[in-house]
Every structure is written in C-alpha cells, then in structure tokens.
Amino acid sequence: MEKGIGSSQIFCLSWVKRGAAKSDPDMVMLSAEELKELREVKQELKEETNDVNEEVSSEEDGNADDDLDEYDLGNYDEDEGDYEGIDNMYVYPNNEDDPYILKGDEEESLDSDEELEKSSMTVKPEDNLLICARCSQNTSVLEVFVYNHENKDFFVHHDIPLLETPLCMQWIGFDPGADDRETGNLVALGNFNSTIDIWDLNVLNTLEPVFTIGKDCNKNLKKKPRRRNFVHRDAILDLSWSENVNDCLASASADEIVALWDLEMGVATGVFKDHSSKVQSVEWQPRSNANLCSGSFDGKIYVLDKTTNTSTAQWKVDGEVERITWNRGNNHYFAASTDKGFVYYMDWRKPGSNIFKWKAHKEAVPSLSVFASFSKCFLSTASSDGFVKVWDLEDTDAKMPKLVHEKDIKVGMVHCLQPNPDEELVVACGGQKDAVRLWNLAQTRNISSYLGISSPSEGFDTLKPEGGGDDHDDNVLKYVAGDDYIKPSKIEMSSAKSNGGKKRKKKKKSALKDIKSS
Structure with missing residues (x-):
C-alpha cells in the first residue's frame, strides 16, 4: 500500500434534496423464522471453525502450555470471590454489589440515551x-x-453493506411501487458485475436492494427463449435520471452501449451502439424529455434522442472522455473533461465545434459541474492531481475561462464532485484517502468576491468527516471559528442534543482506474 493513502476510497456520491427522505425511516425487523435460520447458519460456521481450530491447536499445544503457566488455569475453578456460581452464570448475593445492574439515575440516563438514539435517526425537513x-x-x-446547512451538522445517519462493487450512483426521486410514485427516495448503484441495484433510502437495516436491473435470467436456462431482454455485458460506468423522464434510467457501460431502462418494468426500452469503446459518462439534458449526452473512451461525444433511438450530434475530443455535465441554467451548453486534463465547453446546437478548450489540470478530470448562481456561470472541476478548481465561463469571447480559485481538498486523487441541490455553493467531494469533504464556496474570498456576495463571518470553508479521536465529536460536526477543516468525531451521548452517528472502520485501498480498465 502506498504510504499516506487511505485504506478505502470514495468513488461516487450523490445528494438527496430536502424533503425527499422520510422523517422517520422504516426499520426492517427479522422474523422469528429468519432469526432461527441465522442462528443455525452461525452454529454451522462455528462448528466448522472449531474443527479447524482443533487441528491447529493440536500442533501448537506444546508451545502454548509454557505461555499459559503464569495464569494457573488448572486451579481457575478454585478461585474464591464475592459471588455464587451456577454453571457458567455468576450471581451477586446483593444487587447493590452488582456493577452491571443499573440503579436510579443510571436508568434515567439509559432512557435518555434511547430517546437521543431515536431522535438522531429523524430526518428534519x-x-x-x-x-x-x-x-x-x-x-x-x-x-x-x-447534512444541515443552518447548524452545520454533518454525520453518518446509517450505512448499508454491499455485496457488489459500485462504480457509479444516481439518486432517483421516483418509486414505481408506491401509491405516490413522485415521492421516491431511491438510489441506483451501477456495479462492476454489469447489474444495477436499486436501494430504498427510507428503509434501515436492509440487506438487499429492492430490485436489480440487468440480470440475465436466461443464461442458465437449457432452452433459450425466442426473445431475450437486453442486459449489459460489462461494468456499469455511469447512470443518469431526470425528473422530466422520471420513469426512465440511463446507463453507460464498458460494453460500449448506452441503455434506457423502464423503472416500472425493469427492462431496457432503448439501446444506443454509436460508440466504439467503453462509455464512461451519460447525462440527461435538463428540462428535456428526449435528449441525453454520452462520452466514451473513443474520444467521441454524442447527443442521443430517446424518441428515435438515434444520435443527432457528434464531437471528437483529445483523449478519453471522463465526464459530461450540462449547464442547468442554460441547457444549450454542456462541458466535457478528458483523461489528459482538458476541459471542453460546447453548444449542442453546433456539432463538431467548441466554445472553450483548455488544459484545466495536470492529470485526468473525472468530475465537473456547471453552476448558474447569482447571475454568474461558472464551472468546478475535480482532478486526479488532488485539486478542485473554479472557472468563470461568463466571457465567451476570451481564449479560455478565467481561473477564479483552486483548492487542495486533502483527499489525494479526487474521484467525484457534486453540488448540493438546495445549497449550490456547497460542494461534496470524494477521493482516494478514505474521505469525503464538503467545500463551501461562499466562504472562499476569491469566489465570494467573484459572485458579488459578502462572505459571512461565521460559517465553514471545508467540512472533514473522519474517524473519531478522544478529544473530538463522533461524526457530529461542530464549527470552530477560524478552522479550515472541521472534524466530526467522538461525542458523549449524554452531552448530545439532537444528533448521533457511527464510528467508521478503516478499510483497504482500491483503485478506480484499475477497476474500470480491467
């Protein structure tokens, strides 16, 4: 492992807008039968482990006996204490002497902790x-x-263990199984194994997705059906969903294909085979019911038409296309980045030409976003060189956009970047060093001056959630005036008021580039 690199990495992230999540999430409760099955499986595993341990211990007994002499385990049962023994259970003669029984104020404290735990799971409007x-x-x-922008809270609400390796994700505000389908809070994960898992974020303790798109249900059948549903044959590299086409999810795959999926039926309704190499990026055009844009390792960018299943415009760039993003303020324009550090800004009505082309970073630019705030148009780019930069796109007569500000986010290679849908100047970044950061652009002097806003005296520049320390708050962000980075870590439950979280485990590093190129 390379020195200084985190044990795990953030390859993709996505915001959920305010009001989309249930205030009190549902909880999965295992039935008695399911618990019995889990106990049986656990017992089987325990027996298998014991068999292995007996074989190993028989080889080590000679050396172990010498090490255990000091503990006098042969006379362990003769030890005397202030307790009475019944088999393996020990009972204190007096409850007042038992340190494990709660008394008086301690019981009240436990009730308070339970209320705190419950309130910490509540999602506020x-x-x-x-x-x-x-x-x-x-x-x-x-x-x-x-994340609460008003009081700067930022903590882990819950987590979900995954069996597959996700390379991309997309939040979906549509639930085909609900009475009101417009109130969904789902997230789609594009996996290395070519499937798309859909998870319900309003359900806690879930161990499997609500449904999976792209499974080849016919591959094990002896008699193949006359008509096979389309499935991807390689890793899913990008996903895109639009409120304008809310029952349709677009996917880009390493099998060189862009597919459109019906979220109600779970089958592909459109397939585009224009590219000649892995398709790394796809995104719906804002406020459009038909158009989406795709970019590939072949260096080509296409605007695709859902209604005709054909491409309507094409561009060629220098290098492999890393990311495409539309200008949400003016959907005639989009930006594209490459593995060579170049960024292009284009008008989709003028195929083959670009407004800007410039060398934005020394290394690949895997993520970017166009902002339209305070009557300004600017672009943020995130790179494998570790920097996030903000560019002014206003002066279209200039040779290249003006660099407004650049910042080392302190996560090593930056893999992903996305602005908050409700607070556009708050940007989330995920990267190589086991970390996610929130950068408040409004608190950066160069950017606030460019936007013509006064930088508040109290706020935050960068939020840095990380593992706890003895003198920090556990996954609950507390603002410290003047600090560049604010760390949530360990907080005592008795002193907390309304939030809580879980301590994160350290994990081993992975490499996104290796995964995508394999």
Missing part, C-alpha cells in the same frame, strides 16, 4: 442526505450522511 460509496479491496459499504 431542512436536512439533506449525502450518499457515499466507500470501497476497499474486500468490502464496499453505502454510507448515508445527514
């Missing part, structure tokens, strides 16, 4: 959720953070 996929060589987990 002014809360955003931030979903992050944390991946290591052996494990992957979906972490769901709560």
Whole structure:
C-alpha cells in the first residue's frame, strides 16, 4: 500500500434534496423464522471453525502450555470471590454489589440515551442526505450522511453493506411501487458485475436492494427463449435520471452501449451502439424529455434522442472522455473533461465545434459541474492531481475561462464532485484517502468576491468527516471559528442534543482506474 493513502476510497456520491427522505425511516425487523435460520447458519460456521481450530491447536499445544503457566488455569475453578456460581452464570448475593445492574439515575440516563438514539435517526425537513460509496479491496459499504446547512451538522445517519462493487450512483426521486410514485427516495448503484441495484433510502437495516436491473435470467436456462431482454455485458460506468423522464434510467457501460431502462418494468426500452469503446459518462439534458449526452473512451461525444433511438450530434475530443455535465441554467451548453486534463465547453446546437478548450489540470478530470448562481456561470472541476478548481465561463469571447480559485481538498486523487441541490455553493467531494469533504464556496474570498456576495463571518470553508479521536465529536460536526477543516468525531451521548452517528472502520485501498480498465 502506498504510504499516506487511505485504506478505502470514495468513488461516487450523490445528494438527496430536502424533503425527499422520510422523517422517520422504516426499520426492517427479522422474523422469528429468519432469526432461527441465522442462528443455525452461525452454529454451522462455528462448528466448522472449531474443527479447524482443533487441528491447529493440536500442533501448537506444546508451545502454548509454557505461555499459559503464569495464569494457573488448572486451579481457575478454585478461585474464591464475592459471588455464587451456577454453571457458567455468576450471581451477586446483593444487587447493590452488582456493577452491571443499573440503579436510579443510571436508568434515567439509559432512557435518555434511547430517546437521543431515536431522535438522531429523524430526518428534519431542512436536512439533506449525502450518499457515499466507500470501497476497499474486500468490502464496499453505502454510507448515508445527514447534512444541515443552518447548524452545520454533518454525520453518518446509517450505512448499508454491499455485496457488489459500485462504480457509479444516481439518486432517483421516483418509486414505481408506491401509491405516490413522485415521492421516491431511491438510489441506483451501477456495479462492476454489469447489474444495477436499486436501494430504498427510507428503509434501515436492509440487506438487499429492492430490485436489480440487468440480470440475465436466461443464461442458465437449457432452452433459450425466442426473445431475450437486453442486459449489459460489462461494468456499469455511469447512470443518469431526470425528473422530466422520471420513469426512465440511463446507463453507460464498458460494453460500449448506452441503455434506457423502464423503472416500472425493469427492462431496457432503448439501446444506443454509436460508440466504439467503453462509455464512461451519460447525462440527461435538463428540462428535456428526449435528449441525453454520452462520452466514451473513443474520444467521441454524442447527443442521443430517446424518441428515435438515434444520435443527432457528434464531437471528437483529445483523449478519453471522463465526464459530461450540462449547464442547468442554460441547457444549450454542456462541458466535457478528458483523461489528459482538458476541459471542453460546447453548444449542442453546433456539432463538431467548441466554445472553450483548455488544459484545466495536470492529470485526468473525472468530475465537473456547471453552476448558474447569482447571475454568474461558472464551472468546478475535480482532478486526479488532488485539486478542485473554479472557472468563470461568463466571457465567451476570451481564449479560455478565467481561473477564479483552486483548492487542495486533502483527499489525494479526487474521484467525484457534486453540488448540493438546495445549497449550490456547497460542494461534496470524494477521493482516494478514505474521505469525503464538503467545500463551501461562499466562504472562499476569491469566489465570494467573484459572485458579488459578502462572505459571512461565521460559517465553514471545508467540512472533514473522519474517524473519531478522544478529544473530538463522533461524526457530529461542530464549527470552530477560524478552522479550515472541521472534524466530526467522538461525542458523549449524554452531552448530545439532537444528533448521533457511527464510528467508521478503516478499510483497504482500491483503485478506480484499475477497476474500470480491467
């Protein structure tokens, strides 16, 4: 492992807008039969482990006996104490002498802790959720953070263990199984194994997705059906969903294909085969019912038409296309980045030409986003060189956009970047060093001056959730005036008021580039 690199990495993340999550999430409760099955499986595993341990221990007994002499285990049962023994259970003669029985104030404290735990799971109307996929060589987990812009709370709400390795994600505000389908709070994960898992973020303790798109249900059948449903044959590299086409999910795959999926039926309704190499990026055009844009390792960018299943415009760039993003303020324009550090800004009505082309970073630019705030148009770019930069796109007569500000986010290579849908100047970044960061652009002097806003005296520049320390708050962000980075870590439950979280485990590093190129 390379020195200084985190044990796990954040490859993709996504925001959930305010009001989309249930205030009190549902909880999965295992039935008695399910618990019995789990106990039986656990017992079988225990017996298998004991068999192995007996074989190993028989080889080591000679050396172990010498090491255990000092503990006098042969006379352990003769030890005397202030307790009475019944088999393996010990009972104190007096409850007042038993340190494990709660008394008086301690019981009240326990009730208070339970109320705190319950309140910490409540999602307030002014809360955003931030979903992050944390991946290591052996494990992957979906972490769901709560972020409150007003009081600067930022903590882990819950997490979901994953069996597959997600390479991309997309929040979906549509639930085909609900009475009101417009109130969904789902997240789609594009996996290395070519499937798309859909998880319900309003359900806690879930161990499997609500449904999976792209499974080849016919591959094990002896008699093949006349008509086979389309499935991807390689890793899913990007996903896109739009409120304008809310029952349709677009996917880009390493099998060189862009597919459109009906979220109600779970089958592909459109397939585009214009590219000649892995398709790394796809995104719906804002406020459009038909158009989406795709970019590939072949260096080509297409605007695709859902209604005709054909491409309507094409561009060629220098290098492999890493990311495409539309200008949500003016959907005639989009930006594209490459593995060589170049960024292009284009008008989709003028195929083959670009407004800007410039060398934005020394290394690949895997993520970017166009902002339209305070009557300004600017672009943020995140790079494998570790920097996030903000560019002014206003002066289209200039040779290249003006660099407004650049910042080392302190996560090593930056894999992903996304602005908060309700607080656009708050940007979430995920990267190589086991970390996610929130950067408040309004608290950066160069950017606030460019936007013509006064930088508040109290706020935050960068939020840095990380593992706890003895002198910090556990996954609950507390603002410290003047600090560049603010760390949530360990907080005593008795002193907390309304939030809580879980301590994160350290995991091994993984490499996104290796996964995508394999």
